[in-house]
């Protein structure tokens with residue numbers, strides 16, 4: 562996707578602070594962190610929202626779930642705990658239309 566912010570980050574056209582990468586996903590620090598640890602996990606394949614997922618994406622989404630665990634271990638929050646969030650659409654306050662999983666930990670802010 563030419564004009565997708567996260568596709569540009571994955572390609573390296575826009576700089577980001579990488580936390581983890583493999584053949585399916587890229588994980589980087591949120592530019593506006595809402596917790597001491599705030600990492601975004603994005604699939605390298607462009608998928609706009611959860612509503613656009615296809616049955617073929619099942620393994621990819623499972624891989625993202627396993628990546629949350631990996632990020633938690635890398636960031637030292639596996640034991641203390643963390644929150645994972647997928648926002649979807651307008652009411653879900655999704656700002657960037659490329660699926661991403663927020664991993665928040667360290668000390669969650671009060672809502």
Ligand code: 5GP
Nearest residue numbers: 577589590591592593648654655656657658
């Ligand atoms: P959403 O509201 O779509 O679920 O979350 C998008 C997230 O992307 C926000 O937390 C926002 O701070 C983050 N973000 C937006 N633009 C950039 C950017 O250019 N670089 C990084 N690292 N994060 C971004």
Ligand code: ZN
Nearest residue numbers: 565568607659
């Ligand atoms: Zn994209």
